[in-house]
Amino acid sequence: MTSMGLSWTFLLACLLVAVTAVLLCFGALVTTYDAAMAVPDWPATYGHNMFLFPFAEWFYGPWDLFLEHGHRLLGATVGLITLALAAAVWLREPSATVRGLVVAAVLLVVVQGALGGARVLLDDKTVAKVHACTGPLFFAVAVAIAALTGRSDMGRTSPALVGQASRLPSSQRPALRVAVALVVAAYMQLVAGAQLRHLDAAAVSPATFRWLVALHLAGAAAVAALSWTAVPLCWSHRTPARRWAVVIALVVACQLALGAGAWFVSWGVPSGLLPASWVPSEPIAARSGRGAAIVTGHVVLGMMILGGSVALAISAGLFAKSPARGVA
């Protein structure tokens, strides 16, 4: 524990979440700008050791190179932090759940790094899709570790983790169910979104794309319904769950607007959904900074919703023990 009562594992986990969030932003930008193949080799960067690639050439170089090499450097940093966290957890954390999650994090970060390399070496969009789906999964695990090792959670919602069998009031069960469903729905949304983002014009027909859009819209409706349902269910909780539920509900509302914006800046006004007079008089500028920010923001916010949902689920009692039959 530090002098403030925070554990080193918690601090490391928070650092991991923060750096992973930046890594995800870079990853999303790499896709937005189609910059994945800005560096054709891996794990080297244009023949240099990744860490020894000239800083000036990277930082002041072409935008695509900046994004892709930056993504790699951040990925390596996340890998190192994950290993440090794993060591800290193994030395200081008695909880089997946290240990299990850290093992999952190490496995995921290794797999994710390999997928990133395979995406480049094979120049394959399918690998890119899987890479895009594994990133948020790792982020969710990192958030879970941070939430479980956090001081407040250690003391209140998840005492089971420190070996005390606590009871989860049965009144909190609906909130937990909704929170877990929200985690799954938010992740599935990211998976559906990845299929739309990493669209292979050579392999996807208009009919398939229509199904993907329908799936993404249905997912959006599910996430919105679950996040807004979580607010009244968590309102009576004396845990951070209430705060998380409110924040997620608000962020989801923003996310819906961003989703509409992302469609608009990518493909204009969708046919049949809006009157012709809504069509803007000026064409959209392809590759504009504003457009990239909207599209990337939509992806990043989706990942943040997933992370928030994990924190909500843990605050609502995930991994805590529930009352035995008849006790509630």
Add this chain to the structure above:
Amino acid sequence: MTPETMPRRSSIAFAGLIVCLAALTGCGKTPPAYFRPNMVEATKQRLTPDQEKQVATILLAMFGTPDEPVCLPETGLDEAKLRLAAGPVRSDIVGRKNGLYREHCGHCHGVTGDALGPTAAFLNPYPRDYRPGVFKFKSTERADKPTHADLVRVLHKGIPGTSMPSFALLPAAQVDALAEYVKYLSIRGETELTLMRAYFELDDEAQGSLPETREFLIDETLVTVADKWKAAADAEIQVPPMPADIDLVASIAKGKELFYGDKANCVKCHGVTGLGDGQANDYDDWNKAIVEIGKELSSGSAAARETSTSGMSPDELSEHRAQLAWLDKFGRVLDGDALEPRTIPPRNLRHGIYRGGRRPIDLYYRIHAGINGAPMPAAKGTVPPEEIWHIVNYVRSLPYELDGELGADKPMLARDRF
């Protein structure tokens, strides 16, 4: 754990399974990009599988693949530009980007330029199918190809009122390369159409196979298509300048007279209000082709259903079955290789959105030459140039015309009504 233990392990395992499966969505190596054959035309021409294969082989030799384009000198295309635009997206250490077409255009126009990109069905109007070699917004006569500058202009400015964005933020060399690649796809598509239609004219000696000679493939087919593109460079419409001392009010009044008169007869489609409500049931050439095939299929299916097979000779029965198989195949081809036809509404001239550009000269081109592929006819030959300028002036005044004639209680800007 008891059955009520929260969270139930089975639930967590199930959620985990879903998540893992989702993460692996779409696993499998992406196949290399390829040019889709024009199956609608192949089926319409009743090509056999061998004939389809022959066309594909010829096109591969002439044009290569989306990743490795071939540029024969007869096309007049610049191979260096094509290589910049073709292939998968990548960039080098100094930021030179390749694969521009797939990065910026393929999602809507398709890798083949067949307007069957993934997003195409959601766009209105549909993206342009380059294969027939028909382009709307250009500075040449109706039947001519656009100039290179016309294509660059469309890419640079975008098409207002549609999903076609402006690529003004791209470097000029990239826009130039994209325009060249559009020509490449168009020449390839038109050559494919020509080859498929050539089977119809084969004599018995050919035994259902196209002659694979330089004379036929290059001189008669490729050069014929490519020369039309080359000729476009010198085919720009010579526009007499609008008289500098023109009385704009009088010109607008004259233009209005022409708009509603029999000579230009714009009112027929654009309507008495100019709202584009004159007629709403026409199609552009791309959609009309699909509509006509659909009608042919419907009538063919109805005739086949009504045909009694009793009393047919073996040959007639075989022919009847072949017809049914063809109808069945055509139905499936249309489902996969054509989008639901849409009518093309005439432009609402009171919005002030002009797809081909808002400069007076752009409107002049549209009125003079019409819009190729669309029902908009050419006024050339009917309306003299100075009168076309009057119509241009009237059309440009329509978004600002005070609305006395539209039935409003008080004067108002017409565009406020919509």
